[in-house]
Amino acid sequence: MNPRYSLLLLGFCTPVLGADGLAIYTHGGAKPAAMACASCHGADGMGMAAAGFPRIAGLPEAYLERQMRAYREGLRANPVMQPIAAALTEDETRIVLQYVSTLPAPAYPQITRAAEARDAGAVLALRGDWPQGIPECVSCHGPGGVGVGGDFPPLVGQPENYLMDQLDAWRKGTRKGDPQDLMGRIARAMNEAQVSAAAGYFSALKPGTAVPAQTTDEPASKTANAAPPPSAAPSTSGFTPPAEDSLGDDPFSQLVRQGRALFVDTAREARPFVGNGMNCVNCHLDQGRLGGSGPLWGAYPMYPAWRVKDKAVDSYADRLRGCFRFSMNGTEPPVDGPVIQALAAYSYWLSTGARIGLAPAGRGYPAIPEPAGGYDLVQGQKVYGQSCAICHGTQGQGMKVGEGYVFPPLWGADSYNWGAGMARLDYAAAFIHTNMPLGQGNTLSPADAWHVAAYMNSHERPRDPRMIDGSVEKTRAAFHAGQPTLYGATVNGVRLGAGTP
Amino acid sequence: MNPRYSLLLLGFCTPVLGADGLAIYTHGGAKPAAMACASCHGADGMGMAAAGFPRIAGLPEAYLERQMRAYREGLRANPVMQPIAAALTEDETRIVLQYVSTLPAPAYPQITRAAEARDAGAVLALRGDWPQGIPECVSCHGPGGVGVGGDFPPLVGQPENYLMDQLDAWRKGTRKGDPQDLMGRIARAMNEAQVSAAAGYFSALKPGTAVPAQTTDEPASKTANAAPPPSAAPSTSGFTPPAEDSLGDDPFSQLVRQGRALFVDTAREARPFVGNGMNCVNCHLDQGRLGGSGPLWGAYPMYPAWRVKDKAVDSYADRLRGCFRFSMNGTEPPVDGPVIQALAAYSYWLSTGARIGLAPAGRGYPAIPEPAGGYDLVQGQKVYGQSCAICHGTQGQGMKVGEGYVFPPLWGADSYNWGAGMARLDYAAAFIHTNMPLGQGNTLSPADAWHVAAYMNSHERPRDPRMIDGSVEKTRAAFHAGQPTLYGATVNGVRLGAGTP
Incomplete structure (x- = not known):
């Protein structure tokens, strides 16, 4: 056991937690089959790499709880964990998971999409393989794979063979039941080389290492294990960027590299010009x-x-600047x-x-017709809860790692403003239908895409920067008339458009 | 006779000229065959449109003199004029031509390439048919065809059938001997419809009419007699712009139209940013x-x-701005x-x-090799005198109509500066070889193109705006080293680069 972590553990846990959690963790539950967690996961909860036992230290309680239930219900087939999960009482489970979730984990480098991708693993982690429907891992698991919220566990710090086993389990169906089958679909789209490369990438990241510089002396093409970049595969649209x-x-x-970094990590790389939590890549997947x-x-x-x-x-420069003004709610x-250069x-x-x-095929977002009976905010709210809230939050607030958003906020002060194209229902519906949920484009019906777009845009957000005399009515007449938008409409007693407080 | 012009004539000529010119003009020379000019050209020298007798009032004396010699020598076959030219004595010819050249002609609108071209005649006059090697008429005959210097006579104010007859005469070889066969080559490249259209255009322009606005409510495609625009023909390069x-x-x-007008008439349309007599179109023929x-x-x-x-x-905006800084010797x-927009x-x-x-075929100027024995300024001077001076002047000073240059100055204060691409010998030679003389590209040998490029660039011109500490040596080291240029060289005792006074 790393003495540094044991000291941290003692110093941190003793006064805060009761002894119960530590006791169960180190000695097991009341029933003999409820074996001690520490036996396999280590006293510090960092797992045992050689045996493929995962790190559990610091994982979100909600995530851990769902895994235990999955073992009990057979959604995760595992000969070791299934008997333990069954043997622990409900109270024991709750207490020990609370303890485990507070075990300190080291700080890992938060490598974003802005970083270079020098080998096949990095390409998958930071770029994805979008022509195969595989988003970059960090788009859900956060920069460096540090994990996001209760549904997207850390990948970093996990043993390579554990990660490979899990991806294989999803592919074979021996692990299932993840929310909306998000990971199941992606794992099934991956080939064996990709499974190996992704697992290798995240297991190799070391705690405390600095984030790699974005520029490199050695182009990816010269490295030994360079994967064919995702774009080398023919795109579905008929046009293949270099x-x-x-x-x-x-x-x-x-x-060009600098432009790419700005595009995928805009809020950080172009901070003075971004007034919210958005990045260009949020509306233009796969790095544009x-x-x-x-x-x-x-x-x-x-x-x-x-x-x-x-x-x-x-x-084109004007067009780019407009994105900063509206979608980024910032300054040009x-x-x-x-x-801009x-x-x-x-x-x-x-x-x-x-x-x-x-105009090339694949341009923009493919338009979809408005439902014949019009859009329905109640149905939109239902779709949102089922398909969107897991990433964007029940209040549309998005999800952060540290200061940075991993999943963009869809309304409120940190989202796009009322002047953005996405505030139009037709544009939002088109984007959602083709692209959402991430990696599951074209799974919502066109009608549901409209409903949920309307629900999203029925909430308040930053004011239109073109606002005239502070008047929603004048601004609506000048800039929103004839457009499918809820700007200026009253929803749940709120007149939309005045802007977030 | 138009009473307005007769009054002008009397008021202007009587005190300035002796009676001899007027006498010969109105009564003829000593020999009976030396008939009075006024019989056919009218008392005011404005010709007789119905009979196809041309306007001669105000034509340059040198041009008139060369025409009389051409009649005498049979280079212009004309049953009326040949006997008259033969019958007039040398003194009579000189005196009457001097008189004729001072006869006032009305002011015609100076329509530049920036104007719209609404029918086939305007297309030929203002756009040309470059795929056929036909420059726009105004590029040599000046805006509105008002005539330039002693070699490029006015077209405006000439009867339609006179203009057609002359073009036909060049095509048939009954008129020849024009400098460098400039007009002969062009006329032979024209088809009958073009001859008619061009003649119709210039004969229809009325004195004193305002220059037409550059924008029109009626696009050219909607007009009855619209010619196919020149670009509709396949270009020699394989790329055809719209x-x-x-x-x-x-x-x-x-x-776009505004951009075209700026491109072809830059010194006028973008005056605040142009520091010399150049227009974009001077180095980028056929409107770019x-x-x-x-x-x-x-x-x-x-x-x-x-x-x-x-x-x-x-x-690209930076690139355009560079042209203003260097080629236009102006400000960005x-x-x-x-x-720029x-x-x-x-x-x-x-x-x-x-x-x-x-990179598309036809990009830039096709490079040509430097002569094996190097370039030769003496040979360059000879080529210049033979092929360039007629338009650009013996001192490289270009030629103006009013304040505006028709033929750009090649050196001196009104030419491109030492930082321009054209100040490089290789670029200048390449441009000259493919494009000069106007409408006669690829007629000079590559070696002669190099010689004359070197001759052109062996003269002083505005300083390089990047000049460091006022030092030609430092500026040469920083910006011209390794380039084929005479910047910093001493030619005829002048150290080039300090700039025109």
């Missing part, structure tokens, strides 16, 4: 590469263009400053080979 | 459409890109201001269908 490892070390490539998800290669070749929103012909970066260079590079001025 | 008449009346199209002539569709799809000139990754328009929109539109990031 592979990330085709970038060199020249200044142009560096600017994915057809049907507002890909950058569908937008860049189509500007300059007239936009009714600005009542002007906008350059200077048109010739580093943020880098994002424009990234967009240009992703568009390599696209034809200028000709 | 036809001008595909533009509508929407704000985007208006911005022509392959091998630095077409905009070859540049726009390739930015942002690293440029050694700026030691930075430049956006704001990146988000109307000049319009030029970028025009470039984008011309690039419709081009592939982003893939």
Whole structure:
């Protein structure tokens, strides 16, 4: 046992927790079959890598509780854990899990999508394989796989063979029952090499190591175990942006990399210009590469263009700046400053080979018809609870790791403002239908996508920055008239549009 | 006779000229065959449209003199004029031509390439048919065809059948001997419809009419006699930019039109940012459409890109601004201001269908090898005198109509500065070889293109705006080292680079 953690453990646990949790953990429950947790998971709860016994220290209580139930109910087939889960009483279980959840875990580096992906494991963890419907692991498990909330457990610090076993269990159906089959679907989309690469990546991250720099002297293409980047596979839209490892070390490539980092980690990388918890990648999945998800290669070749929103012909730089003003509820970066230059260079590079001025298939979000009977906020709320709340929170508040959002807030002060495209019901419904839940696009019916889009946009959010004289009515007339939106409507007694307090 | 002109004539001529010129003009020379000019050209020298007798009032003396010699020598076959030219004595000819050249002609509208081209005649006059090697008429005959210097006579105010007869005469070889066969080549490239359209256009322009506005309520495609725009013909480069008449009346199209006007008439349309006598179209023929002539569709799809000139990754806006700083010897328009926005929109539109990031054939100027024995300024001077001076002047000073240059100055205070790409010998040689003389590209040998490029760039011009500490040596080391340029060299005792006084 690492003496550092034992000291922490003693210093932290003794005064706060009763002895019961520690006793059960180290000696087991009342029944003989309720074996001591420490036997396999170690006195510190960090598991035993060689045997494939996982770290449990610091895992969320709700997650641990659900796992125990899964063992009892046979949703997780495991010859060791199933008898123990059955033998522990309900009280014992509650007490020991509370204890386990407070066991300290080391701090792991929070590696975001902005980092370079130098091998197949990093590609899967930080980029995903979207053409196969596999989101990057960190998009749900948080930066560095540190875990998010009660439903997305840490991957980092778990033994490699444990991670591989779990992915295999999902693929074989011996582990199931995860919320909305989120992980089951993804695991079944992974091939064996990907299972191995992802497990290898997260098990190899060491606590306390610094976050790797985003630029590297050694391009991914030169590394020994480089995986084919996800984009090398033909995209479903017919257009394939260039592979990330085709970038060199020249200044142009560096600017493109910088643009990519800004795109996937906007709130951090472009902090002065972001007024909420959003990142570009929230509305443009797969780093802006994915057809049907507002890909950058569908937008860049189509500007300059007239936009009714600005009542002007906008350059692409103008278009990017509009995202900061509305979707990011922030301020527009200077048109010739580093943020816009880098994002424009990234967009240009992703568009390599696209034809200028000709709309490519896969552009934007595929429109879906409004339900014949109109949208229904009650049905939308139901869909939201079933399909969205697990990530975005029951109050649309999103989920954070530390200061940074992993799942974006959908309404409230940290979400997009009333001027954003996503505040339109038709755009939101189109985005949701094709792209949500993450990695499960096209599973909601078009009608349900409309209902839930309306429910999402029936909540208050930051005011439209174009607001005229502080008047929702004037602003609605000037900028929202004729658009499918709830701006200015009264829902549950609230007149929408005045803005979050 | 128009009484207005007769009054002008009497008021102007009587005190200035001797009676001899007027006498010969109205009564003829000493020999009976030397008939009075006024018989056919009218007392005011404005010709007789119905009979196809041309206006001669106010034509340059040198031009008139060369025509009389051409009649005498049989280079112009004309049963009326040949006997008269033969019958007039040398003195009589000189005196009457001097008189004729001072006869007042009305002021015609100076319609530039920036104007709309609403029918086939205007297309030929203001756009040309570059795929057929036909420059726009105004590029040599000046805005509105008002005539430029002694070699490019007015077209405006000439009878339609006179203009048609002359074009036909060049095509049949009954008129020849024009400098460098400039007009002969062009006329032979024209088809009958074009001859008729061009003649109709210039003969129909009325004196004193205002220059038409650049925007029109009626797009060219809707007019009855609209010609297929020149670009509709396949370009030699394999890429065909969209036809001008595909533009509508929407704000985007208006911005594109504005960009086109800026491009072809830069010194006027973007005056605050132009420090010399250059227009974009001087180095990018055919409105930036022509392959091998630095077409905009070859540049726009390739930015942002690293440029050694700026030691930075430049956006397309940056690239455009560089032209103003160097080639225009001016100041950079704001990146988000109307000049750059319009030029970028025009470039984008011309690039419709081009592939982003893939260099198209016809991009830039096709490079030509430096002569094995190096370049030769003496040979360059000879080539210049033979092929360039007629338009650009013996001192490289260009030629103006009023305040505006028709032929750009090649050196001196009103030319591009030492930082411009054209100040590089390799770029200048490449441009010259493919594009000069106007409408006669690829007629100079590659070696002569190098010689004359070196001759052109062996003259002083505005200083490099990047100049360091006022030192040519430091500036050369920082920005010109390793480039084929005469910057910093001493030619005829002058150390080049300090800048024009």
